[in-house]
Amino acid sequence: MIKISAVSYTNTVPFIYGLQHAPIKKDIDLSLDYPAVCAEKLINNMVDIGLIPVAAILDLPEYHIISDYCIGANGAVNSVFIFSNCALKDIKYLQLDPQSKSSNNLALVLLKNYWKLEPELVYKAKEYGRSTHPKTAFVQIGDRTFGQVNKHSFVYDLAAEWKNFTGLEFVFAAWVSNKKLSDDFIVKLNDALKFGLANRLKIFENMEMRSDFDLVDYLMHKIDYRLTESKREALKLFHRLIKEL
Numbered sequence: 001m002i003k004i005s006a007v008s009y010t011n012t013v014p015f016i017y018g019l020q021h022a023p024i025k026k027d028i029d030l031s032l033d034y035p036a037v038c039a040e041k042l043i044n045n046m047v048d049i050g051l052i053p054v055a056a057i058l059d060l061p062e063y064h065i066i067s068d069y070c071i072g073a074n075g076a077v078n079s080v081f082i083f084s085n086c087a088l089k090d091i092k093y094l095q096l097d098p099q100s101k102s103s104n105n106l107a108l109v110l111l112k113n114y115w116k117l118e119p120e121l122v123y124k125a126k127e128y129g130r131s132t133h134p135k136t137a138f139v140q141i142g143d144r145t146f147g148q149v150n151k152h153s154f155v156y157d158l159a160a161e162w163k164n165f166t167g168l169e170f171v172f173a174a175w176v177s178n179k180k181l182s183d184d185f186i187v188k189l190n191d192a193l194k195f196g197l198a199n200r201l202k203i204f205e206n207m208e209m210r211s212d213f214d215l216v217d218y219l220m221h222k223i224d225y226r227l228t229e230s231k232r233e234a235l236k237l238f239h240r241l242i243k244e245l
């Protein structure tokens, strides 16, 4: 059995569908976790493969990116934000999202290199996401952001801001193993992920739709699942900027 930890958010549903409906299902033991936990499990060798935040790749002594699929975006992604009580240039505190690794680092990279701002960073805020302090903002990712855009005074989509800054796409999470796996298994994995993506329209039939968020647009267009050469270049730049933080 190959142990896999994958992200528990809606953006991963097509991948999970593929893993549970393709021949690989007999070979894997799949758990669903918050992104930061996927990373922790892979780093601690509790699993063999993780759909992990790309920022956490830098913490792995050995890693292999084993798929041409990822959780990425080309411009606005619609589920990774800084929500703020004031304009970004005026923030004093930035709360980071305890479930995230990539987007927290993306926020730091943009603050330093693009916005040139130095707010105080708050890692485990007691009042995470609820601060009424007029100069507090917070990073938030995943399903918790659905329907939230109109509820905050200032909203920044971090994949859109990254594109404004670099002109590039962005990769949030990639399929990574912490050891070398057989070529056979890797082919099976990619077939399963491809199968899941090809079945998105079918998946929507059983998905509860929301009036406050367009899930079809999100999973068909906003999340860009292909880990192309250009996304790999963007990832290299992101890693370099994280190391310079």
Ligand SMILES: C=C(O[C@@H]1C=C(C(=O)O)C=C[C@H]1O)C(=O)O
Residues within 6 Å of the ligand: 007, 009, 011, 035, 036, 052, 053, 054, 071, 077, 079, 080, 099, 100, 101, 102, 103, 104, 141, 142, 143, 172, 173
């Ligand atoms: C676009 C997203 O990408 C996620 C963001 C991650 C992060 O910030 O560490 C990790 C995994 C991705 O699933 C999202 O879930 O909203």
